[in-house]
Amino acid sequence: MTTVAQVAKRMQYVLRDRANRLGRETGFIKRERVLSGSSFVTGLVSAWQSSPGMSLSGIGQSVGNAGTPITRQGIQARFTSEAVDFMKAMVTESLKVVISSHSMPKKLLSGFNGVVLTDSSSVTLPNSLHHVWRGSGGYGDQASRAAVKISVRWNVQDGQLQILELSDGIQHDRQSAAHWQAVEKNSLHIRDLGYFSLDDFENIGQQGAFWLTRYKIGTHLLDGQGQVLDLVNWLPQQVGQRIDTTGLLGARKQLPCRIVAQRVPEHVVKQRHKRLHEIARQNQTTPSSRSLELAHWTIYLTNASSGQLACQAVLLIARYRWQIELLFKLWKSDLGINRWHTQQPHRILCELYAKLIAAIITHWFMLIGCWHNPRRSMRQAMPSIHSLAWQWANSLHHLNLLKHTLYALQRALSKCSMDKSNRYPRHFQLLSELYA
Secondary structure (H helix, E strand, O other): OOHHHHHHHHHHHHHHHHHHHHHHOOOOOOOOOOOOHHHHHHHHHHHHHHOOOOOHHHHHHHHHHHOOOOOOOHHHHHOOOHHHHHHHHHHHHHOOOOOOOOOOOOOOOOOOOOOEEEEEEEEEOOHOOOOEEEEEOOOOOOEEEEEEEEEEEEEEEOOOOOEEEEEEEEOOOOOOOOHHHHOOOOOEEEHHHHOHHHHHHHHHHHHHOEEEEEOOOOOOOEOOOOOOOOOHHHHHHOOOOOEEEEEEOOOOOOOOEEEEEEOOOOHHHHHHHHHHHHHHOOOOOOOOOOHHHHOEEEEEEEOOOOOOOOOOHHHHHHHHHHHHHHHHHHHHHHHOOOOOOOOOHHHHHHHHHHHHHHHHHHHHHHHHHOOOOOOOOOOHHHHHHOOOOHHHHHHOOHHHHHHHHHHHHHHHOOOEEEOOOOHHHHHHHHHHOOOO
């Protein structure tokens, strides 16, 4: 578990030492007495961490707060191609820092070296940037010739962001390093259907790790005797609200797996049917009868044994997949990585990279402040992080002052907790009940 003192030292190393060096190496800094790499990146990051819609005047003040007084015109002139290269390099440098914590119940993870989520989210960019980040084009409001895809591999056991990769928006999810890079032995990997691949499941198993996924309609499942299971007819014949049985995945590969299924309430079925009809309408098709029938069930597949994950544990831990959706939502809604107030290409890219660094640093703050608390609320934590952005930036060059600021932030974040709900028990309540 990383301490406040360690985070303070690593912030100094990245945002002061490495920033000054990379500023010179990328050609962004030519005369240190005019502006330092540290002041520029710290000013931008803290400005947009405190307020995603910060004006150019506010950014200039933030750079001054970080150590180098500069005018509004002066900061505008610094958004150059060299600044873009510098800020992009700083994103990479920030990701080299390892910050971790503890959160999930030990009983739940007794057989695993981590529970790892992988997913991606795209940010649409102005068409003028298609030569930097290629989009998929297409039609509709989200269509663009320019877009950047942010792929993340995140260990929710200790909170560590293991991989954060930027790629062209047109790139398929399964081509990202977050997807194909080697996995740790005895780790459990939960991925969305966009990453569903029998070859990849087999590869994870061969590395001594485990996978957990939703069932993808149309994928062949076989019983222990090698007979194809028609889930539409087979599931309703099973006794009980939950089903936990073994089978084989894929007509050709026949990977050994567990099939864990649970009947869902009628109101959930109606919600799923509504969503299926809406998707079909957008695609000018009609939903298949198979998808409508299987909407009565939540179905998961895994190669983890029942001794490692009981049936109820599978159903609960699979819900951690939504944590990465919440992470992307936080980055977009609270840190504004998908918003800017300019049409100047270099400034847009500098803002995107600075906000990504702000997202990484915000995540560090979460880990030392509230990650250990299973009732933590990242949304509640954001106002405190916004309000102290200028303070940590101002104290960056003074280790004791920086630690003092981070300790104050830690105390504030430790109180950011969700309340219990009797009507709709929250995830932490269900986990607590399971391992009471």
